[in-house]
């Protein structure tokens with residue numbers, strides 16, 4: 168069979184993920200593999216339609232397609248996202264229709280599920296026959312147990328194609344609306360005081376709802392607030408995955424374009440941040456993805472501490488819980504406070520006006536009170552993944568993170584807590600005594616709330 172592999176790594180042939188593909192190639196020599204470096208060659212693919220069309224022709228002639236990609240900010244690399252956008256924009260979806268497909272990624276398992284949800288949804292939108300995904304940790308291929316899993320995964324994929332087995336869909340098509348938002352005038356204005364309010368948007372002239380929502384939000388304030396359009400920033404290119412930033416957070420593009428300066432002086436120093444964009448396929452635009460990828464020069468260091476964050480989105484966000492999940496995770500692990508998402512889905516301009524005005528008020532109130540809501544599993548679990556990897560395998564690569572984690576007490580391993588260690592030792596010993604073991608279930612509920620009740624009493 169002929170299998171086309173769409174390589175999503177900006178490192179091309181030097182991709183970790185690609186080594187997993189080569190493993191499959193070796194294990195199944197009866198199949199012919201064609202690997203296309205989509206992310207690395209994006210500039211030429213976008214510019215030269217012949218190059219793009221050649222890829223689409225290969226896809227059209229294949230028996231199976233493998234999406235092979237590294238995780239980039241809970242999704243795929245911005246160039247890979249751009250490629251997906253081009254498939255729809257250039258109306259070549261037919262080449263993908265009915266093709267059997269599977270996805271393989273490597274990552275450190277930080278929100279790998281949201282990236283796979285995204286690719287699965289894109290495949291469903293393309294009416295492909297999505298078989299399964301394989302999410303490996305970067306070094307899994309070194310273990311024979313994981314090699315075996317990969318072989319079984321690939322074997323199953325080829326078997327499904329050969330037997331023309333039916334596949335399920337996980338995502339229904341998105342329903343888009345033609346509603347036109349017309350902004351009204353604010354009855355009163357929100358006083359931002361000395362708060363630095365920054366709106367970042369990627370609004371293009373034709374994105375009327377998005378631009379009007381941003382404008383209406385801006386007019387909610389008594390003072391002028393800054394709006395930065397990502398399309399007007401000089402950003403030379405996408406993240407190269409070179410990890411030049413690992414030692415001291417210096418990006419390989421550092422002074423070559425405006426991104427690092429913008430991110431440092433505007434984003435990280437804001438009191439209130441608004442991210443504004445329109446839904447494009449199953450996420451925002453690849454321009455927004457570029458923003459997140461390039462912010463990786465801060466590596467794994469939370470940077471939104473104390474910042475109030477709001478989202479203004481045009482498009483069917485409520486049908487895309489995966490997108491909300493990604494942004495909630497982004498703000499939580501960065502230690503910001505996500506206040507709300509306002510969209511144009513309400514189909515009533517005056518209601519959207521109210522929501523935008525109210526968002527402005529809440530952002531300022533919460534900023535005054537320095538309120539950061541407690542993090543959920545997204546922030547707690549996410550930071551544990553980073554903590555363990557930075558302390559372990561990734562320490563020498565991300566030396567700047569190691570220093571940061573040490574300095575800010577982020578190495579909060581439970582085994583370092585001597586009080587808990589001593590307490591556990593005593594309790595473990597006591598619970599070996601038959602009487603205490605028997606009493607334990609009767610007492611545990613009371614004992615659990617005792618310290619909390621003491622607080623209430625005080």
Ligand SMILES: Cc1cc2nc3c(=O)[nH]c(=O)nc-3n(C[C@H](O)[C@H](O)[C@H](O)COP(=O)(O)O)c2cc1C
Nearest residue numbers: 176182183184237238239240241274275276277463
């Ligand atoms: C800019 C950037 C963003 C990343 N984002 C994530 C992420 O969100 N989750 C994760 O688990 N790994 C993330 N990673 C790690 C890569 O996915 C991982 O190193 C992968 O194995 C690289 O594969 P490749 O060599 O094929 O490009 C990120 C790496 C970079 C450089």
